Amino acid sequence: MQPQLSPSAQLMQMVFGFIPARAISLAAELGIADLLKDGAKSVQELSVATDSHSRSLYRLLRVCASVGVFSENENNQFANTVLSDLLRSDSPESLKDFSIMIGDNTQFKTWGRFDYAVKTGQPAFDEVFGMPYFDFIGINPKEAKTFNDAMTGMSIGSSMAVLDAYDFSGINMLVDVGGGHGFLLASILNKYPDMQGINFDVPALKADAEALFAQHGVSNRSHFDSGDFFQTVTTGGDAYIMKHIIHDWNDQQCIAILSNCRKGIKKGGKVLLVEMVLPDGNEPSMGKLLDLQMLSVLPGCERTRAEYADLLEKSGFALTQIVPTLSPYSVIEGVAV
Incomplete structure (x- = not known):
């Protein structure tokens, strides 16, 4: 049984909350859950399939596994879990596209000016990109596809x-x-x-x-x-x-x-x-x-x-x-x- 975290440790864990969110998003973008749909694979196999640095990919998946998204077995292979199955493209309730959208660079750039939203009451997105979000995706087909696919997945x-x-x-x-x-x-x-x-x-x-x-x-x-x-x-x-x-x-x-x-x-x-x-x-x-x-x-x-x-x-x-x-x-x- 793990000891109760001190208040400072609890707060620090909250402050680092953006890290697992970004890690899950990138794992979705790399298609890790799809690669694991037929069973566990080693990081070496996954790094080749995703054109990634092996050690760095391991560090990414270790964080995901620590919050229940993927699991690492005794042979240092990763497998899907109930949560990571939702990142599969073929999952009936797939959240793959939604996870990619929430953790992409557009979102992180926007959250970098969250102070603007709190101080003015206006969307930070408009300040960062110079136009409202729906106008932005209206002229950016890739962003529009990401949004619509994410909404369908959530739906x-x-x-x-x-x-x-x-x-x-x-x-x-x-x-x-x-x-x-x-x-x-x-x-x-x-x-x-x-x-x-x-x-x-x-x-x-x-x-x-x-x-x-x-x-x-x-x-x-x-x-x-x-x-x-x-x-x-x-x-x-x-x-x-x-x-x-x-x-x-x-x-x-x-x-x-x-x-x-x-x-x-x-x-x-x-x-x-x-x-x-x-x-x-x-x-x-x-x-x-x-x-x-x-x-x-x-x-x-x-x-x-x-x-x-x-x-x-x-x-x-x-x-x-x-x-x-x-x-x-x-x-x-x-x-x-």
């Missing part, structure tokens, strides 16, 4: 949790606003065969979304609409769903998006927000960490129940329930009034 686990927790019965037409590649919508349509759906997002995602709908066998019950959700959204839905969208934007921007949804829906229709809901007090929460990511990169934030209720009320909805899931996300339900 798989949270989408399944949402499907298990929330009852979509009675919705005939579901509009997914900012639906990206369309995984959530396709998954819902698969479970509810009488439902139809519309994926609303930027034009650049149309081909990928339509391919995903075809892959899931729901092309005949879905289509893709494009536009700017700050200006308008597709009308005629019984319900509008947004996953990981509202947290990207400040209160005024959120009210604009939600108000556009309200214009497209009849009284009694629903808006469903899939987001992390912050607990009160000192309780640890992934949402509190993600909130600082929003502060650093985007104008948005994570919110409490009371803050979501306020946004909904100002947009023509009433908060009716918050449904927790087995993921960090909840389904926040509002009804049009």
